[in-house]
Amino acid sequence: MKQSVKLVAGNWKMNGLGESLAEAETLAKALKEQAAACRVALCPPATLIARMAQTLKGGVVEIGGQDCHAKASGAYTGSVSAGMVRDAGAGLVILGHSERRAGFGETDADVAAKVEAALAAGLEPIICIGETLQEREAGQAVEVVSRQVAGSLPVSLAGKAFAVAYEPVWAIGTGLTPTLEQIEEVHAAVRAAMIARLGEGGRAAPILYGGSVKPSNAAEILAVAEVGGALVGGASLKAEDFLGIIRAV
Numbered sequence: 001m002k003q004s005v006k007l008v009a010g011n012w013k014m015n016g017l018g019e020s021l022a023e024a025e026t027l028a029k030a031l032k033e034q035a036a037a038c039r040v041a042l043c044p045p046a047t048l049i050a051r052m053a054q055t056l057k058g059g060v061v062e063i064g065g066q067d068c069h070a071k072a073s074g075a076y077t078g079s080v081s082a083g084m085v086r087d088a089g090a091g092l093v094i095l096g097h098s099e100r101r102a103g104f105g106e107t108d109a110d111v112a113a114k115v116e117a118a119l120a121a122g123l124e125p126i127i128c129i130g131e132t133l134q135e136r137e138a139g140q141a142v143e144v145v146s147r148q149v150a151g152s153l154p155v156s157l158a159g160k161a162f163a164v165a166y167e168p169v170w171a172i173g174t175g176l177t178p179t180l181e182q183i184e185e186v187h188a189a190v191r192a193a194m195i196a197r198l199g200e201g202g203r204a205a206p207i208l209y210g211g212s213v214k215p216s217n218a219a220e221i222l223a224v225a226e227v228g229g230a231l232v233g234g235a236s237l238k239a240e241d242f243l244g245i246i247r248a249v
């Protein structure tokens, strides 16, 4: 199995004001000094991308956006294009997060269009997929993620830098995680779906795991076959926790 270097990305979601901004900046500065055996990225809200890019300038920590519009420009009030995310200082962008699929009605086709926009702007997409609790309990997890891979990954991704993040919706922010066997089963299915969709171009991109990753479970999760890194939410807002996860790689 060909494995690329692991990627640990922190998704700050809509946090980063007042005390949480002070904490986040402490983390960013600590990260800048930290040697890591993996790629490390922070994905702040769009308003903080430029500020964090400045804070982390000269270090190895990468910056990502949390979303972008599928169009390059135009009358889309409140939206931010992939080019704008890139221009602000990001090199990556999270797309299709379950909070956007559920809260903003994003479909696989919408996500695929955003991936195309991200590639055109020179951004490396992190494409999120994952089943709901209802789907998991109905025994449909593998079927759901395979369908999301087929629908959310445009064929133009073959040969490009990108990552897929498997994030069971029921594990996000709940403290619950799948068993290591369940993670291995789904990651194997995601890899198979990526190869079915992109041919050889689906073999190398890392498949991250996301959902209640913390220092105490990071090492065992990151050691599972086909887990190519982690997408971290809550724990990426606290220096001690995020550094603990990075050290676990």
Ligand SMILES: O=C(COP(=O)(O)O)[C@@H](O)CO
Pocket: 010, 011, 012, 013, 097, 167, 171, 172, 173, 174, 175, 210, 211, 212, 213, 231, 232, 233, 234, 235
């Ligand atoms: O949503 C995610 C997981 O959040 P946790 O707070 O780590 O459960 C993932 O996208 C990282 O934001």
